[in-house]
Amino acid sequence: MEKLKKQMKQVRPFDIVIIVVLMLASFLPHAVFAYQQVQTEGEGSLVAVVTIDGKEVHEVELNSDTPHELLTFHPSKNQYNIIEIDGERIRVKEDNSPDQIAVRKGWISKPGESAICLPHKLMIEIKTIDGEKDRGQDEMIIPL
Known part of the structure; x- marks a missing residue:
């Protein structure tokens, strides 16, 4: 428990924002590929x-x-x-x-x-x- 408290003190609020942004950006290639698939269907x-x-x-x-x-x-x-x-x-x-x-x-x-x-x-x-x-x-x- 003591170890967890020390680690939580090291995490800053901006670190959480960066992690969330990176997680959302990881889905960007999937979205681009899906968009391309929709555009090429029927052509x-x-x-x-x-x-x-x-x-x-x-x-x-x-x-x-x-x-x-x-x-x-x-x-x-x-x-x-x-x-x-x-x-x-x-x-x-x-x-x-x-x-x-x-x-x-x-x-x-x-x-x-x-x-x-x-x-x-x-x-x-x-x-x-x-x-x-x-x-x-x-x-x-x-x-x-």
Whole structure:
């Protein structure tokens, strides 16, 4: 009890204000991302871009007419990734990486989502396109 009283004497009123402000600011990225999701819904069409080592190897439009498809990529001699496309969603179905992080990510279908397999340098990104202009993460504008 004595120890608690000593610690409470060290806390100043302005310390509490700083802690509250920092806690509220920690939710800011979530609010910005949610705002961006609402703005991109209904605009253009969704495209899944598969890149290996920074080079685009496959691009597919995701809509209800997209057929079910399995694609196999071999980033190097002893590595493989099986990508499954099913209409408006895509996932890494299977790979031989040690941690299986991309496989455990599961289906992705919203703009800005990605599945990444670091040992194989494979990345799947969901972007929106509007006619000729690509409106992916690179061009995100955050209103202030």
